[in-house]
Amino acid sequence: MRTFHAGFEPGRPPVRVRLGAGVRYQIGAEMAALGLSRSLVLTTAEQVQQGEAVRAELGAAAFGLFTRATMHTPVEITEAALEAAKGADCLVAIGGGSTIGLAKAIALRTDLPQIVLPTTYAGSEATPVLGQTANGTKETLRSPKVQPEVILYDPELVATLPAKLTVTSGLNAMAHAVEALYARDANPLSDQLALAGIRAFKDGLPRVVTDLGDLDAREATLFASWLCGTVLAQVGMALHHKLCHTLGGSFNLPHAETHAILLPHSAAYNAHAAAKALAPVAELFGGSVGGGLHDFAVALGAPLALRDLGFVERDLDLAADIAVKTPYWNPRPIERKAIRELLQRAWEGARPE
Ligand code: NAD
Numbered sequence: 001m002r003t004f005h006a007g008f009e010p011g012r013p014p015v016r017v018r019l020g021a022g023v024r025y026q027i028g029a030e031m032a033a034l035g036l037s038r039s040l041v042l043t044t045a046e047q048v049q050q051g052e053a054v055r056a057e058l059g060a061a062a063f064g065l066f067t068r069a070t071m072h073t074p075v076e077i078t079e080a081a082l083e084a085a086k087g088a089d090c091l092v093a094i095g096g097g098s099t100i101g102l103a104k105a106i107a108l109r110t111d112l113p114q115i116v117l118p119t120t121y122a123g124s125e126a127t128p129v130l131g132q133t134a135n136g137t138k139e140t141l142r143s144p145k146v147q148p149e150v151i152l153y154d155p156e157l158v159a160t161l162p163a164k165l166t167v168t169s170g171l172n173a174m175a176h177a178v179e180a181l182y183a184r185d186a187n188p189l190s191d192q193l194a195l196a197g198i199r200a201f202k203d204g205l206p207r208v209v210t211d212l213g214d215l216d217a218r219e220a221t222l223f224a225s226w227l228c229g230t231v232l233a234q235v236g237m238a239l240h241h242k243l244c245h246t247l248g249g250s251f252n253l254p255h256a257e258t259h260a261i262l263l264p265h266s267a268a269y270n271a272h273a274a275a276k277a278l279a280p281v282a283e284l285f286g287g288s289v290g291g292g293l294h295d296f297a298v299a300l301g302a303p304l305a306l307r308d309l310g311f312v313e314r315d316l317d318l319a320a321d322i323a324v325k326t327p328y329w330n331p332r333p334i335e336r337k338a339i340r341e342l343l344q345r346a347w348e349g350a351r352p353e
Pocket of ligand 1: 044045046047070071072073095096097098099101119120121122123124125127129130131157158159160161162165169255256
């Protein structure tokens, strides 16, 4: 582990976090504590039932329900939601990163407080970061305005997440923590958050996959998600997130699956350069960072190959070109040839060395 160095700052305002089965029934109490009485409930078309249930639970405190949250937060959806939010005094988001992204986009423009109920492990609720898309281009910004004020983690809500999304979303969250370990601005607090998150997912994800309705395991993995999301907010991300942003942004690959497939490969790329920072990961996963994470993904039944997401082999060259342009800081220099090889292995689903 790193030695303590004075002067690091967590750098985030405090957020109210509650975790436990049935905590979703506390939305009204949380609103009342903040002096709020007219919430716009947000979710996706696929989660309309969960949105309706929240609206019914809130009764008169629900001002409206907007069910058009969409991956990558398109600005035109935000504009429609802003219309729906006129007259509301807060936002209640029930969903994954897409729904929480919409709440953040509205909060950026209105300063409305946000109460969020995460139903995936992506971790957006714990960050002051917003990615939004205009004219086909995704921009990412950081602002205290977008950090949700209250997070209610209810394991009964995430228990409806299908097996495939459960696994890919969990690996997406673990990727935040793995990259945090070798971040340039890693600090003693971020190291502990990241390691606790990785350990909890390593223990909890196999249990959840065995029984999707295991509420103890769902609760443990939601806590892990908060740890990994919190660490994502604390330190800078590197090669892995750059590759995922490239493949998501330029080739429209799905978010969680792309993270899940690339994690063993990006970790392997950095395994030698960041050997000290990644030593606890190697130890947890059987001695080899990339190979161990690959074996873990195999055991969980995760997707392994970019070609299975519909990515065509001839686009690998272009993906490598884009990925090495304006690279994020990374512990190992970004070399075009090595990145192209990494992408080839990820495309094939090969086990990293
Ligand atoms: P998502 O929110 O798009 O959800 C994927 C699908 O699963 C959706 O159809 C959703 O309605 C459905 N779903 C979600 N939870 C469910 C549940 N419990 N039961 C049944 N269906 C459920 O997926 P995601 O991976 O959580 O979020 C991805 C988005 O979040 C991306 O746009 C990504 O950029 C963003 N994100 C942002 C940050 C940040 O800090 N800003 C962090 C992580 C992810």
